[in-house]
Amino acid sequence: MRAILKLNANDTIAPLNVFVKHATDVRDVFDGLGDDAIQVYPNPSWGDVVVTMQLARPEDVRIAIYNSRGQLVQHVHKGFLMPGRLTFPASVALSGSYICVVHAGGQMFQKNFSVVR
Numbered sequence: 001m002r003a004i005l006k007l008n009a010n011d012t013i014a015p016l017n018v019f020v021k022h023a024t025d026v027r028d029v030f031d032g033l034g035d036d037a038i039q040v041y042p043n044p045s046w047g048d049v050v051v052t053m054q055l056a057r058p059e060d061v062r063i064a065i066y067n068s069r070g071q072l073v074q075h076v077h078k079g080f081l082m083p084g085r086l087t088f089p090a091s092v093a094l095s096g097s098y099i100c101v102v103h104a105g106g107q108m109f110q111k112n113f114s115v116v117r
Contacts, residue, residue, distance in 0.1 A: 029105030031056035037109070040078075040100045043116040051076055051088045051100055058082050060101040065090055073098065 030037030030055045038053045051063055063076035076090045092098055095117040102109045 028055060029056055029059055029107060030109075033082045035109070038100075038102050038111055039092050040111045040113045042115045045092075047092050048099075049090050049092070049113060049115075051090055051102075051107050052085065053102065053104075054085050055081055055104070056112060057105075059104045062101075063088060064101050065092065066099045066101060068099075076100075 022027070022113050033054055038051070040051050042049070053061075055061070055112065059081060061081045062078045065073045065076060067073050073092060074090055076088050090100075092115045095115050097114050100113065102113045103113075
């Protein structure tokens with residue numbers, strides 16, 4: 001059985017015929033799931049939310065929550081993560097609209113959610 005690999009412009013064959021794949025977009029970092037790779041639920045919530053993501057490879061990840069004015073409300077996570085399905089609890093005290101921003105692999109995702117108290 002042969003594996004077929006899609007080569008991109010940045011991919012290389014290293015010495016000893018070791019294939020080196022470089023991530024070229026967020027689908028590589030998030031297992032090809034695109035916008036569905038990151039979820040914030042429940043939405044709307046009473047203040048406590050859960051941020052989940054499916055990470056395809058080890059990566060430095062930053063997760064933060066901002067209010068509708070663009071002010072930082074909470075740093076949910078900042079650091080290196082291993083691949084897999086990851087879950088992070090977060091809490092917001094005031095009613096309103098919020099944006100969960102995830103930076104990983106040189107890409108950024110935003111998910112909007114609301115808090116109703």
